[in-house]
Amino acid sequence: MQMKHVLDRVAIADQPTEDDLMAIKECGFVAVVNLRNHGEPEQPLSPAGEGEKAREIGLDYLHVGVGGAPLTREGVVAVIEFIELHSNRGDVLVHCRKGGRAAALVALREAVKREWDAEQAAARAKTELGVELEGGLRTMIENYLREHHSAS
Numbered sequence: 001m002q003m004k005h006v007l008d009r010v011a012i013a014d015q016p017t018e019d020d021l022m023a024i025k026e027c028g029f030v031a032v033v034n035l036r037n038h039g040e041p042e043q044p045l046s047p048a049g050e051g052e053k054a055r056e057i058g059l060d061y062l063h064v065g066v067g068g069a070p071l072t073r074e075g076v077v078a079v080i081e082f083i084e085l086h087s088n089r090g091d092v093l094v095h096c097r098k099g100g101r102a103a104a105l106v107a108l109r110e111a112v113k114r115e116w117d118a119e120q121a122a123a124r125a126k127t128e129l130g131v132e133l134e135g136g137l138r139t140m141i142e143n144y145l146r147e148h149h150s151a152s
Contacts, residue, residue, distance in 0.1 A: 002099065006129045007110075009087035012102035013095040017044055018053055025057050030090035033079055035101045037065035042097060060086055066101045071108075071144045080109045103131035108141050111149070118145040 001020040003013040016024070021032070032054050034047050045053060047063040054061040062082045064075045079094075083106075086092045094102040107125035110116070116124050121141050122133040133141055 001095075003093070004099075004130075005091075006103070006106055006131055007087075009091050010083060010106055011091060011093050012099050012106055012131070013093055014099045015042060015044065015097055016050075016093070016095060021050075021054055021059065022057060024091075024093055025059055028090050029059065029093055031060040031062070031082065031086035031092045033082060033092065033094040033102075033105075034061070034063045035066040035079075035094065035096040035105060036063075037067045040097060066096065066105065070147075071140060073148055076105070076108060076112075076144065076148075079105055080112060083109055100137055103129075104133055104137040104141050107131055107133055108144060111141070111145055115149075116145070117149075118142040121145055 001013050001016045003011050005011045015036070034050055036043060036047060038047055047065070051061040051063055062078065064079055083092050094106055096102045107121060107129055110125070110129060111121045122138050125131050125133050
């Protein structure tokens with residue numbers, strides 16, 4: 001598993017294995033957010049199976065599938081609230097297949113929290129978080145911010 005801390009208590013990663021979940025628990029992580037959809041390729045554990053394993057070893061777990069459809073307000077709020085709650089107690093791992101969606105959702109959390117607009121989000125994610133938002137992921141974040149967090 002390739003992992004990168006992008007905030008003090010938040011890391012992004014590609015797909016963890018059962019051994020990776022054990023290792024992050026031992027390193028002080030308290031929670032995992034899985035952004036993969038059921039049935040994606042290279043998925044050693046289904047989202048439900050990963051949740052069972054995570055909870056079994058003492059990690060809190062949230063699954064919000066992110067894919068081709070636009071982001072929902074409900075899903076984004078769930079991810080943001082979960083990260084906020086758990087990052088006060090320890091590190092939170094946000095993952096997908098290769099880490100791109102994880103980077104995008106953590107960047108979106110920061111955009112909402114810091115009131116970045118759609119035009120600022122990608123540039124500030126790069127300079128302040130060290131993550132690149134390109135192509136469809138950038139568009140997904142910009143569209144969400146325009147629809148749900150435009151300046152009044």
